[in-house]
Amino acid sequence: MKLTVLIRPKTGILDPQGEAVQGSLATLGFAVTSARVGRLVDLEVEAADLxxxxxxxxxMCAELLAxxxxxxxxIVEGNA
Known part of the structure; x- marks a missing residue:
């Protein structure tokens, strides 16, 4: 089974990377008032069913990934 995990900072948690992205986009003239940066992990898991x-x-997320x-x-169905 192929699954994708989208990992994001929780609301209210400082996100320096997101702030940098938002600032850079604003400098380039894009009307972005907020940006959050996270991670995407594609996994292929041996399992009987979804x-x-x-x-x-x-x-995996509870023990290591997040x-x-x-x-x-x-967790979403993978595209890979």
Whole structure:
């Protein structure tokens, strides 16, 4: 199963990279009032079905991929 994990800073958490992107875009004349920078992780998981794959990826996120204190994650079906 191919799944993608979208990892983002939680609302209210300082995001220096997002602030840099927003500032740079504004300098170039783009009307961007906010930007958040996160990560995208594509995974290929050996699992019997989609539910089992999602459960395994949730464990991966909780144990390694995302910091639950400052980040949220969303699991979507992979495109790769």
């Amino acid at each position: 539910d089992a794959a999602r459960t395994e990826v949730e464990r 910091n639950p204190l400052i980040e949220s994650f969303e």
